[in-house]
Each structure stands twice: as C-alpha cells, then as structure tokens.
Amino acid sequence: MLDLKRIRFETEAVRDQLAKRGDPEIGAAIDALLQLDKDRRELLGNTEQLKALRNEASRQIADLKTQGKDASAVIDRMRDVADQISRGDERLGTIESEMEELLLVVPNTPLPEVPAGDQSANEIIKTWGEPLETAEWRKPHWELASNLGLIDLERGAKLSGSGFPVYLGAGARLARGLISLMLDLHVEEHGYTEVAPPFLVTRGTMTGTAQLPKLAADAYRVESDDLWLIPTAEVPVTNLHAGEVLAPGEMPRHYVACTPCFRREAGAAGRETRGINRVHQFDKVELVRLERPEDSAEALEDLTRQAEAVLQRLGLAYRVTLLAAGDVAQQSAKTYDLEVWAPGAGRWLEVSSCSNCTDYQARRANIRFRQERGAKPEFVHTLNGSALALPRTMIALLEAYQSEDGAVDVPEALLPFVNFSRLEPV
C-alpha cells in the first residue's frame, strides 16, 4: 500500500504518477482516502482527549480508594465519558476499515522512467540472440512433446481437468534438469539463498504481497482452512520476514525458490492455451530480494540480468520489455518482462517478469530494517522476478533445438543435469 502521509502531503505528485496507469477509478479512491483521513484525524483528536481525561480520572479514583474515600461521584461522571469513547472508537474503526479497504486496492506509483499508457506503450529495450526463422518443418511444442513422449495432456485432464499437464519420462527429467540448472546458477553464481517454502498460505500472506483482495478470483483456495495455493513463490518468500525489523547486518536478503504455481486463469480459456503455454499448475524458479531503498533501482537491473543469464546459458533468443504503467501489476513500480522466442509457433513467450515493488509490499507485510544499530526502522524495498517459468522455457527449448528429423538436441548447459543428449521421436 501507499504511504498515507505521502498521499496527504504529496497529493498532486501521487495523483500524476498514478494517472500514468490510466485507470480513472484510482483518482476517486485517492479523493475518498483524503476525506476519510481528514475525518479520522478530527475524530481521533476528540477521542484521544477523552481518553486522556479517563486516564486522569482513573488515577483519581485509585487515589481516593486507597485513602478509603468515596469515589462514586467521579465514577458517575466517567460513565458518560466511557460511553462517548466507545462511540468514538466505533466510528474510528469504521473509518479505518474503509481506509484500509481503499489502500489495499490503490496500486503502487510507477517510477518516472515507466512509460504512461496501456500495453501498447510497452517498450522493447533489448534483444539478445538471433530469433530462429520459422519454417514449415519446425513444429509447435505440443506436437514435439507428443511425438517425443514428454507430456501427457489427456491423462493430466483425466486427473485434474484441462490445464494440468503430466510430464513423463524424459519430459519429467527435462523439467527437473532445468530446475536444477536454474537453482544452481542462482545459488552458486548469483549468491542467492535457496528456500523451500509452503505452497499453501494464509489470507494474510496473500494480502501482504497484494494477490488479495483484488485477484481472489485467480487463486485456488482451500475453504475449510482458508488457505490459499500460491500463484507464485513471490508470495511465501517475500512474506518470510513479514512483521520483522531486520538488523543492519541482515540486509540485503536474496532468496531463490522453485515452487509450483497455481492459477485458475479464469477467462483465459481458448487463446494460447494449447499445449503447456497456459496451465493451472506449473513450476517456476523465482528470485526475491529485500533491498535498501537506495539500492532497489540497481537491484532490479541486477535481478533482470540474472534472469536473462538463464536464457543465455540455454542459448535461447529473447527480448526485454519495459512495461508501460497500465500493464504493470498492482504491487510493482517498474517491471521488465523477458520474452523468449519460440520458433515452432512463431511467437514471443513471456518467461519472466522482474519487478521492483519499492516499499509497497513492505508496507502491507510490515517488513522493515534498520540502516544502522539504533536507527529508526524503515520499510525495505521488495523485488521479485521469475528465473524462469518452466513450461514456457521448455516450449522455447523444444522448438528452438528441434531438427528436421523430428529430434531435439539438449543444449550443452543442460547436459550435466539430464541423462540424455538428444530426444528422439518415440
């Protein structure tokens, strides 16, 4: 959430920044917040005065009773005050929960360099590698996966419905190999700490990273326990330090986790769902960082490079896009997408989204740190990025490394992690 004081004191700047997202409802929410904030402070002043009076009277009553004197006159007077206090507290509670509701849906302010507008204003800022030309003989991944016996969509659908692929034999090994390659790279070369977090989390955890309340319809929920299946490792890993104040020596934190990601993808059926491009459960290696505010801008560049390193290792052509404000997730202030070239289907696939969430999630999840011992706690900046999403990486790999005879070669970087160097049609 945004800092209420920032909304109060830098109102116009906040409005201008949010306007870049192009959502007219945000301005109305800011108006409502400002009014509620004003009401709240007025009411709070009165109620706190009454509480000060009550505290004073309590001391008097205690003194009188200790001296064995009669305190009933004071007690009678305080009955009315107590009544006023509870009415004031009740109204404050109402106002505060309305404010909370608004603050939970007002998105993060985009950074200055983020272009205004919707998806069409996204800027491609870099392309790496030579995108292979499409050709008649190049097959899309769903044909390759089927021909090579790597994935069984029908049996997955039998078990769980469409969008739950089963990886078999070499397909499962390929997935596991890719995961190992990525985790090892980030742990051993990029210095991240590996985390194996829970896949079910509480409502509070989902709220901390801003998947709730807005995106509730996209998440799976276990109703009996009000636990939610994580849509990304960003959720449990960013919340690892929720409610904590990190000591100077504990910053920054760099975590990597591979988890399944569960997404209902409501309304996404049909387009681009063929094969494993858009599924309800997939594995993803995620990088999460907690940084000092002054370091977060450079940290996003660094994190994005680390995600790119995976694609470079695999020799897959990709491009980097700076997302326009209207295309950036609620919690993010700036996002780069990595899109890998899939020459079989002839399209760019989003395999990574790298975001600087500045202090937006840290405020929600209350993640703070001290610059030095004894200093006031400040909110950390949180960052996250996929490195990478498994299915689409596999799609690009299969489509890029196929040859005319229908076989697929294993990229050299992956050889140490699998027990085959070439996949042949079965």
Next chain:
RNA sequence: GGAGAGGUGGCCGAGCGGCUUAAGGCGGCACCCUGCUAAGGUGUUGGGGGUUUACGCCCCUCGUGGGUUCGAAUCCCACCCUCUCCGCCA
C-alpha cells in the same frame, strides 16, 4: 484430532482488577570513577499514531480479535501459535 501447560519490553522474568504510567535482572547507549583490562556508580534505552515552527504534550501497544467495568497484562468468550503426553500418519 484428544488432554494438559504456556505466550509479558532486544532477551530472561515478576505481576493475576486501580499503589504497574510493567518490578527485578541481562544486554545496548551516555556519562562518572578506576594509571590498561575487569569490576563499580549514575542516568537512559521498544514500536505505531495524533498534535506542535520547535521543545514537548497526548493516545494506543503485555499472542490476535471481541466482551465485562468508571478503570483490564490481570476477569469472560473466540481464535492463533509454542511445548509435553496420547491418537493417527509419510
């Protein structure tokens, strides 16, 4: 899932309706004393919010949320977590 015990300030730990605006200890910080070190003395020391040009003042915070009361760390209710035992189980 059942039974029991417990969750207090950075840590340990007392408190079990108003002399607690949380004792005492440890740790941290500042100063004093001691020719170094150790020991000792005095003071200070959490977080959030409101208000103020400022100094400051005020409110909230004893797992969380409700309730009783003029007044709750203390009493009542619900929930969460930790520990012990039992049951079940990879």
